[in-house]
Amino acid sequence: MFESAELGHKLEKEVWDRELPTLREALLDAQFDLAAAKFPVVILVAGVDGAGKSETVNTLNEWLDPRHIQTHGLDVPSDEERERPHMWRYWRMLPPKGKIGIFDGSWYTWPILERTSGRIKTSELDQDMGRVARFEQMLIQEGALVLKFWMHLSKDAQKKRLKLLEKDPKTRWRVTPRDWKHFELYDSFRQVSERALRATSTAASPWIVVEASDWRYQRLTVGKILLEKLRARLDNPAPPPPPPPPALQPVASLDEMNVLRALNLTRTLEKKDYEEELLTLQGRLNLLTRHKNFKKHSVVLVFEGVDAAGKGGGIRRITQALDARTYHIQPVAAPTEEERAQPYLWRFWRHLPRRGKVMIYDRSWYGRVLVERVEGFCAEADWQRAYSEINDFEDQIVRSQTLLLKFWLSISQEEQLRRFQERQVTPFKRFKITDEDWRNREKWPQYERAICDMIDRTSTEIAPWTLVESEDKRYGRLKILRTLVQRLEDEL
Amino acid sequence: MFESAELGHKLEKEVWDRELPTLREALLDAQFDLAAAKFPVVILVAGVDGAGKSETVNTLNEWLDPRHIQTHGLDVPSDEERERPHMWRYWRMLPPKGKIGIFDGSWYTWPILERTSGRIKTSELDQDMGRVARFEQMLIQEGALVLKFWMHLSKDAQKKRLKLLEKDPKTRWRVTPRDWKHFELYDSFRQVSERALRATSTAASPWIVVEASDWRYQRLTVGKILLEKLRARLDNPAPPPPPPPPALQPVASLDEMNVLRALNLTRTLEKKDYEEELLTLQGRLNLLTRHKNFKKHSVVLVFEGVDAAGKGGGIRRITQALDARTYHIQPVAAPTEEERAQPYLWRFWRHLPRRGKVMIYDRSWYGRVLVERVEGFCAEADWQRAYSEINDFEDQIVRSQTLLLKFWLSISQEEQLRRFQERQVTPFKRFKITDEDWRNREKWPQYERAICDMIDRTSTEIAPWTLVESEDKRYGRLKILRTLVQRLEDEL
Numbered sequence: 001m002f003e004s005a006e007l008g009h010k011l012e013k014e015v016w017d018r019e020l021p022t023l024r025e026a027l028l029d030a031q032f033d034l035a036a037a038k039f040p041v042v043i044l045v046a047g048v049d050g051a052g053k054s055e056t057v058n059t060l061n062e063w064l065d066p067r068h069i070q071t072h073g074l075d076v077p078s079d080e081e082r083e084r085p086h087m088w089r090y091w092r093m094l095p096p097k098g099k100i101g102i103f104d105g106s107w108y109t110w111p112i113l114e115r116t117s118g119r120i121k122t123s124e125l126d127q128d129m130g131r132v133a134r135f136e137q138m139l140i141q142e143g144a145l146v147l148k149f150w151m152h153l154s155k156d157a158q159k160k161r162l163k164l165l166e167k168d169p170k171t172r173w174r175v176t177p178r179d180w181k182h183f184e185l186y187d188s189f190r191q192v193s194e195r196a197l198r199a200t201s202t203a204a205s206p207w208i209v210v211e212a213s214d215w216r217y218q219r220l221t222v223g224k225i226l227l228e229k230l231r232a233r234l235d236n237p238a239p240p241p242p243p244p245p246p247a248l249q250p251v252a253s254l255d256e257m258n259v260l261r262a263l264n265l266t267r268t269l270e271k272k273d274y275e276e277e278l279l280t281l282q283g284r285l286n287l288l289t290r291h292k293n294f295k296k297h298s299v300v301l302v303f304e305g306v307d308a309a310g311k312g313g314g315i316r317r318i319t320q321a322l323d324a325r326t327y328h329i330q331p332v333a334a335p336t337e338e339e340r341a342q343p344y345l346w347r348f349w350r351h352l353p354r355r356g357k358v359m360i361y362d363r364s365w366y367g368r369v370l371v372e373r374v375e376g377f378c379a380e381a382d383w384q385r386a387y388s389e390i391n392d393f394e395d396q397i398v399r400s401q402t403l404l405l406k407f408w409l410s411i412s413q414e415e416q417l418r419r420f421q422e423r424q425v426t427p428f429k430r431f432k433i434t435d436e437d438w439r440n441r442e443k444w445p446q447y448e449r450a451i452c453d454m455i456d457r458t459s460t461e462i463a464p465w466t467l468v469e470s471e472d473k474r475y476g477r478l479k480i481l482r483t484l485v486q487r488l489e490d491e492l
Numbered sequence: 493m494f495e496s497a498e499l500g501h502k503l504e505k506e507v508w509d510r511e512l513p514t515l516r517e518a519l520l521d522a523q524f525d526l527a528a529a530k531f532p533v534v535i536l537v538a539g540v541d542g543a544g545k546s547e548t549v550n551t552l553n554e555w556l557d558p559r560h561i562q563t564h565g566l567d568v569p570s571d572e573e574r575e576r577p578h579m580w581r582y583w584r585m586l587p588p589k590g591k592i593g594i595f596d597g598s599w600y601t602w603p604i605l606e607r608t609s610g611r612i613k614t615s616e617l618d619q620d621m622g623r624v625a626r627f628e629q630m631l632i633q634e635g636a637l638v639l640k641f642w643m644h645l646s647k648d649a650q651k652k653r654l655k656l657l658e659k660d661p662k663t664r665w666r667v668t669p670r671d672w673k674h675f676e677l678y679d680s681f682r683q684v685s686e687r688a689l690r691a692t693s694t695a696a697s698p699w700i701v702v703e704a705s706d707w708r709y710q711r712l713t714v715g716k717i718l719l720e721k722l723r724a725r726l727d728n729p730a731p732p733p734p735p736p737p738p739a740l741q742p743v744a745s746l747d748e749m750n751v752l753r754a755l756n757l758t759r760t761l762e763k764k765d766y767e768e769e770l771l772t773l774q775g776r777l778n779l780l781t782r783h784k785n786f787k788k789h790s791v792v793l794v795f796e797g798v799d800a801a802g803k804g805g806g807i808r809r810i811t812q813a814l815d816a817r818t819y820h821i822q823p824v825a826a827p828t829e830e831e832r833a834q835p836y837l838w839r840f841w842r843h844l845p846r847r848g849k850v851m852i853y854d855r856s857w858y859g860r861v862l863v864e865r866v867e868g869f870c871a872e873a874d875w876q877r878a879y880s881e882i883n884d885f886e887d888q889i890v891r892s893q894t895l896l897l898k899f900w901l902s903i904s905q906e907e908q909l910r911r912f913q914e915r916q917v918t919p920f921k922r923f924k925i926t927d928e929d930w931r932n933r934e935k936w937p938q939y940e941r942a943i944c945d946m947i948d949r950t951s952t953e954i955a956p957w958t959l960v961e962s963e964d965k966r967y968g969r970l971k972i973l974r975t976l977v978q979r980l981e982d983e984l
Contacts, residue, residue, distance in 0.1 A: 003957075004948050007754045009747050123615040130622040194953050198883055201949065203876035209948065221746055254713055255501050262499045384695035391690050456496050456701065457693065461686050465495075 001194050005152035005211035009221075016216040023223050024063050030230040031065050034098055037234055039143045040341075041100040043226070046108055047151030048189065049182050050161040050175075051212035056151065057104045059219045060226070070095055074105025083298070083354040085400040086110070087135065091349040096341035097143070107132055108196060115192045116185050125192065129199035131392065136205055138389050141382075142343040145233050146205040149222055150197060151212045155186045161213075258452045263410050265471035274474040281481040282321035288485065289326055293492040295356040298402040301484070302364045305409030306447065307437045308419040310470045310477070314409065315360055317477045318484065322358065332363035344368055344378075344386075345393055352397065365390055369454050374446045387457040394463040403491055404463050407480055408455065409470040413444055493686050497644035497703035501713075508708040515715050516555050522722040523557050526590055529726055531635045532833075533592040535718070538600055539643030540681065541674050542653040542667075543704035548643065549596045551711045552718070562587055566597025575790070575846040577892040578602075579627065583841040588833035589635070599624055600688060607684045608677050617684065621691040623884065628697055630881050633874075634835040637725050638697040641714055642689060643704045647678050653705075750944045755902050757963035766966040773973040774813035780977065781818055785984040787848040790894040793976070794856045797901030798939065799929045800911040802962045802969070806901065807852055809969045810976065814850065824855040836860055836870075836878075837885055844889065857882055861946050866938045879949040886955040895983055896955050899972055900947070901962040905936055 034041065043060070045053050054073070061071055072093045081089040087107065095101030111128040114120045120128075136146055153161060162179060165171045182189065197207045208225055212218045288294060301318070303311040319327055330351050339347040345365060353359035368390070373383040397404050411419075420441070423433040440447070459465040466483050470476030526533065535552070537545050546565070553563055564585045573581040579599065587593030603620040606612045612620075628638055645653060654671060657663040674681065689699045700717055704710045780786060793810070795803040811819055822843050831839040837857055845851035860882070865875040889896050903911075912933070915925040932939070951957040958975050962968030 001948060001952060003751050003951050004745070004944060007749050007751065009745060009749055011746055015746070121615065123613065123619045126622060127615045127618045130618060191953050198880075198952055201880060203873065203880075206879075206949070217746055224746070253496070253501060254503055254507070254709055254716070257499050257501055259495050259499065381695065387698075388690075388693060388695075452496060456493060457698070459495050460493060460690055461683050 001197055001207075002152050002154075002190070002209055005209045006154040006157075007211065008213060009211045009217045010214045011217040011220055013216065016220060019220060023220065023227060026227050027063055027223065027230075028065055030227060030234060031068055031100070033234045034100070034230065035068060036098070038097040038341075039145060039233070040095040040097050041145045041147070041230065042095065042139060043100060043102045044106045044108070044146075044148045045102065045104050045151065046106060046149070047210075047212065048153050048158055048186075048193075049179050050158055050165065051151035051153045052215060052218060053151050054104055055215070056149070056219060056222055057102055060102055060222070063223060064100065068098070069100045069102060071102045072104065074103070074109055080354065084352050085396040085402075087396055088349060088352060091346060094139075094342060094346065096338065098341070107135070108200075112189070112192050112196050115196075116189045122195070125195065126199065129196055131396075133200050133202065134388070134392055136200065137202070138343060138345075138385075140204050141385060144343075145229065147226065147229055148200075148205060148207045149225075150193070150207050150209045151218065152209050153212050155190075157213045158183060158186060258448070259455050259467065260410055260448060260451060263467055263469050265410070265412055265415075265469050267469050267475045268472040269474040269478065271474070274478060277478055278317065278481070281478065281485055282317070284485050285318070285321040285481065285488070288488045288492060289322060289358075291488075291492045294488075296401060297491065298353045298355055298400075299358040299488075300353065300397060300402055300404045301358065301360045302366070302404070302406040303360065303362050303409065304364060304366050304370070304407065305468075305470065306411065306416060307440055308416050308423070308432075309409035309411045310473050311362055311409055313473060314407065314468075314470075314477050314480045315362060317481055318360070326356070327358040327360060328353070329360045329362055332361060332367060345389065348393075352402075355401070365393065366454060366458075369458075370447065370450050371440075373450050374443055387454075390458055391460060391463075394458075394460070398462045403487060405484060405487060406459075406463060406465045407468050407483075408451070408465050409468045409476060411470050413441075415471050416441065493689055493699075494644050494646075494682070494701060497701045498646040498649075499703065500705060501703045501709045502706045503709040503712060505708065508712060511712060515712065515719060518719050519555055519715065519722075520557055522719060522726060523560055523592070525726045526592070526722065527560060528590070530589040530833075531637060531725070532587040532589050533722065534587065534631060534636050534638045535592060535594045536598045536600070536638075536640045537594065537596050537643065538598060538641070539702075539704065540645050540650055540678075540685075541671050542650055542657065543643035543645045544707060544710060545643050546596055547707070548641070548711060548714055549594055552594055552714070555715060556592065560590070561592045561594060563594045564596065566595070566601055572846065576844050577888040577894075579888055580841060580844060583838060586631075586834060586838065588830065590833070599627070600692075604681070604684055604688050607688075608681045614687070617687065618691065621688055623888075625692050625694065626880075626884055628692065629694070630835060630837075630877075630884075632696050633877060636835075637721065639718065639721055640692075640697060640699045641717075642685070642699050642701045643710065644701050645704050647682075649705045650675060650678065750940070751947050751959065752902055752940060752943060755959055755961050757902065757904055757907075757961050759961050759967045760964040761966040761970065763966070766970060769970055770809065770973070773970065773977055774809070776977050777810070777813040777973065777980070780980045780984060781814060781850075783984045786980075788893060789983065790845045790847055790892075791850040791980075792845065792889060792894055792896045793850065793852045794858070794896070794898040795852065795854050795901065796856060796858050796862070796899070797960075797962065798903065798908060799932055800908050800915070800924075801901035801903050802965050803854055803901055805965060806899065806960075806962075806969050806972045807854060809973055810852070818848070819850040819852060820845070821852045821854055824853060824859060837881065840885070844894075847893070857885065858946060858950075861950075862939065862942050863932075865942050866935055879946075882950055883952060883955075886950075886952070890954045895979060897976060897979060898951075898955060898957045899960050899975075900943070900957050901960045901968060903962050905933075907963050908933065 045057050047053055057071060057073075061069065070093070077089060090103075090107055093101060093103070111120070111125055111132075115122070115125040139146055162175055162183060166175045197209075201207045210218055210221050210225075301315075303315060305311050315329060319329070328351075332347075335344075335347055348361070348365045351359055351361075368378065368386040369383050372378045373380075394404060420433055420437065423429040455465050455467075466480075468476045468479050537549050539545055549563060549565070553561065562585070569581060582595075582599055585593060585595070603612070603617055603624075607614065607617040631638055654667055654675060658667045689701075693699045702710055702713050793807075795807060797803050807821060811821070820843075824839075827836075827839055840853070840857045843851055843853075860870065860878040861875050864870045865872075886896060912925055912929060915921040947957050947959075958972075960968045960971050
C-alpha cells in the first residue's frame with residue numbers, strides 16, 4: 001500500500017510558487033461554502049515519525065480561515081479523559097457541521113503503537129480496527145466528510161530525515177531518543193500500520209498515502225486533495241439517503257404476546273412495607289457510594305418509559321440517598337443548536353460521568369428508536385442503524401469501568417389514563433401534562449412495537465434492560481432501588 | 493436479545509389450520525415472482541440444540557417449490573473443502589439469482605462453537621464476526637436478500653425438550669451424548685451467541701430470534717417473516733444503487749511520477765544468458781513441485797498486464813516446468829450465464845486449487861477495478877468497494893496455506909504498438925489482435941490511473957504485487973520465474 005509513496009516524489013520550487021496562491025484562494029472559497037453547506041469535515045493526519053505530520057497540520061492552519069477550523073494535537077490524556085471511555089476525548093473534539101476538525105494523531109495512534117510494541121495481539125488490533133471502522137461509518141452516515149492522510153517515508157528516507165534534523169542546531173530538538181527507538185521498530189510499525197489501513201480503507205473513506213520526502217510535494221498534495229474532496233462534496237447535491245432496509249420483525253407476534261404484555265402489572269406493595277424497605281435500601285445505597293471502591297467506577301443510569309410511568313419518582317428515590325456532589329440528572333428533551341450540529345449520540349457522550357460519579361439520564365439515546373422512529377423525526381435507515389450504534393456505544397461505556405443500568409418503566413394504558421386525568425386536576429402536577437402527551441397516547445400500538453424491538457435489539461449480556469412493573473408506583477420504585485443496590489454490591 | 497423468545501409463545505391448532513393454506517399459497521406466489529425478479533435469497537437457520545432447526549428447514553422444503561430452493565445441511569467438511577479456505581464451501585453453496593438457498597448451519601457455527609469451548613479468544617471471535625459481517629455486506633451489496641433466523645429455547649425449555657425427545661422411543665435417536673454435553677455449556681453458548689448476533693445484526697440484515705418452544709408458533713413465524721421480507725423486496729422497485737463515494741486520489745500525482753513510470757523498462761537480457769538461466773530456473777521449479785512439503789500448500793498465480801504485455805509467454809515458461817496434473821490455467825474472459833447470476837468474486841472462488849495444485853489465473857478478479865472501472869461495466873460504487881473485498885478474499889486465500897503471487901507485466905505504450913503491428917503481420921499471431929485491443933489502447937491514461945490505484949490499494953504485506961518490467965520479454969519472463977522459485981524455496 002505504500003509503493004506509490006516510496007518513489008521519491010518531488011516538486012520544483014517554481015511549481016510550488018506558481019500553484020500555491022491559486023490553491024489557497026480556492027481553499028478559502030471552499031471553506032466559505034462549507035459554512036453554508038452544513039456538514040462537518042474530519043481530517044486525520046497520521047503516519048511515520050519524522051514525516052512532517054505536525055508541519056502539515058501547521059500548514060493547513062496557515063492556509064485555512066482559522067475561525068472555521070479546530071486543530072487537535074494528540075497529547076497525553078487528561079485526568080478528565082482517562083476516567084471515561086477511550087473514545088470520549090475524540091467525541092468532544094468532533095467538529096460541528098460547517099467546520100473542519102484537524103487531528104494530529106487520532107483513534108489509530110494507540111492501537112497501532114500497542115500492536116507494534118507487542119502489547120496487544122493481532123486479533124485485538126483487528127477488534128480495535130473493527131470498532132474504528134464502525135465509528136467512521138457512523139460519522140459518514142451522519143453526514144461527515146472523513147479524510148485520512150497517511151504520511152509515509154521509506155525506511156531509508158526516515159533515517160536520512162532524522163539524521164538531517166539532528167545535524168541542524170535549529171531542528172535538533174525535534175529528534176528525541178524516543179524517535180530513534182521507534183525507528184528500530186520501523187519494519188514492524190510498517191506491517192502493523194498496513195494492516196490497520198487495509199482494515200479501515202473503505203469506499204467512502206479510503207486512506208490517502210502521501211510521500212513525505214519532499215515537503216513541497218507533500219503539502220501541495222495534501223492541499224490539493226483536500227480541495228478536490230471538499231469541492232466534490234460541495235458541488236454535488238447531498239446524496240439521497242440510502243434506501244431503507246426491509247422492515248424489521250412483523251408488527252405483533254402471532255400469539256399477540258410480547259415482553260411488555262408478559263409483565264405482571266398486578267404486583268403491589270403495602271405502604272408500610274414500602275416505607276420500611278425504602279429506608280433500608282436507601283441506607284445501603286448511601287453506604288455503597290462511600291465504599292472505597294466506588295471511586296474506581298462510574299455509574300450510568302438510564303430511565304425510559306411511557307409518559308407518566310413514574311420516571312421522576314423513581315429517580316428521586318435514588319437521589320434522596322445520594323450526596324448532591326455525587327450525582328447529576330440529565331433530562332433529555334429536544335437537542336440544542338450545538339447538539340444538532342453533531343452526530344446524534346454526541347449529546348449523550350458529552351455527559352458521561354467521571355469516576356465516582358452517577359449520571360442519571362431521564363430519557364436517553366433510546367429516543368432515536370422510540371419517539372424519533374414513531375414520529376418520523378428521522379429516516380427509517382437512521383433508526384435502523386441506531387441499534388448497533390447504541391450497542392457499540394454501550395460496549396464502550398461498559399468496558400471503561402462504568403456500571404450501566406437501563407430501566408424500562410412499564411404501565412398499562414388504563415393506568416396511564418388515570419394518571420393523566422389526575423395530573424389535570426391536581427394543581428401542582430398540571431405542568432406535567434401537555435397536549436403532546438395525549439397525542440403520544442394515541443400511538444400506543446406503534447410505541448409498543450418500537451419498545452419491543454428496542455428491548456430485543458439492545459438488551460444484551462453487557463447492558464441488559466431491567467423491565468420495571470410500575471403500575472404500582474411503590475413496587476416499581478423499590479424494584480429499581482433493589483436492582484441498583486444489588487448491582488453495586490456485586491461489583492464493589 | 494433473547495427476551496422476546498423466552499415468553500412461552502404458543503399457537504393454537506385452529507390458528508395454524510386456518511392460516512397455513514393461505515401462507516403456503518402466498519409463499520409459492522412469491523417464489524414464482526422471485527424467479528423473474530433475479531436476486532438470490534440466503535436463509536440461515538441457526539440456534540440452540542433441540543430448537544428444531546432441521547425440522548424448520550424440512551418444513552420450508554415442504555412448503556416451497558423444490559425446483560427453486562437449494563438446501564445445505566452443514567456436515568463434516570469434505571476433503572475437497574478442507575483443502576481450501578474455510579469459506580469456500582459456502583461460496584459453492586450460494587444460490588444464484590432467482591433462487592433460495594437454505595442453510596442449516598452456516599459460517600456462524602464454527603466460530604461460536606470454538607469460542608464456547610474456549611478454543612479461541614473473544615478477540616478472535618470478534619475478528620471472525622468482522623469477516624462474517626463484511627461477507628454478508630458484500631452479498632447484500634451484490635443484491636442478495638439475507639435472512640438470518642435464530643431458533644431460541646430458554647435453558648429450562650431446552651432441558652425439557654431434550655428429555656421429552658429422549659423419552660419417546662420414536663425420537664430417542666435425536667438426542668446424543670453430544671447434545672447433553674452441549675447443554676452443560678448452555679450459559680456460555682448463550683453468551684457467545686449473543687455477542688456474535690450483536691456484532692452481525694445490521695440494519696440490512698438483522699437477526700430474527702424465534703422462540704422454539706411451540707413448533708406451530710415457530711414454523712408459522714418463520715414462514716410469515718420469510719413471506720413478508722420476500723414480498724417487501726419483490727413489491728418495491730430495486731433500490732437505487734448507493735451514491736458513489738467521492739472520487740479516489742487525483743488523476744496524476746503532482747510530479748507526474750507513478751509506480752509504473754518509475755519502472756526501469758530498459759533492462760534487457762542476452763539470448764544466451766536467458767536460455768541458460770531459464771533452464772536452471774525451470775529445473776529448480778520442477779524439483780520444488782516434487783518437494784515433500786509441496787503437497788501441503790496450494791499455489792495461486794495471478795497474471796495481469798496491458799494487452800500484448802506477454803502474459804501468455806510468461807505463463808508458458810512456468811508450465812513448461814510442471815507436470816500437467818499439477819497445474820491448471822484459468823483464462824478469464826466474459827463471465828458465463830451461471831457466473832453472472834452470482835456475486836462477482838464467485839467465479840474466482842470456484843476455481844481455487846486444492847493442496848499440491850497450481851492455479852494460474854490469466855487475468856483475474858482485478859478486472860473489476862481495471863476494465864470494468866475504465867469501461868464503465870460496473871457502477872463506481874461497485875468498483876470502489878471491490879478493493880477491500882479483494883483484500884478480504886486474498887486474506888482468506890493466504891490464511892489457508894496457499895501461496896499467492898500477483899504479477900503485473902508492464903510495457904511502454906511504444907512497445908505495445910510495435911507488438912500490435914507485429915501481430916498483425918505474423919499469420920500465426922494474427923488471432924491475438926482484435927479491434928478491442930486498439931480501442932483499449934486509446935484509453936491508456938485511464939488504465940494507467942486504474943492500475944496505480946489498484947497497486948496502491950491491493951499491494952499488501954500478505955499479497956504484494958510483483959511489478960515485472962516486460963519491455964524485454966526475456967528479462968520479464970526470468971523475473972517471473974525467479975520470483976516464483978524464490979518464494980517456493982522460502983516457503984517449503
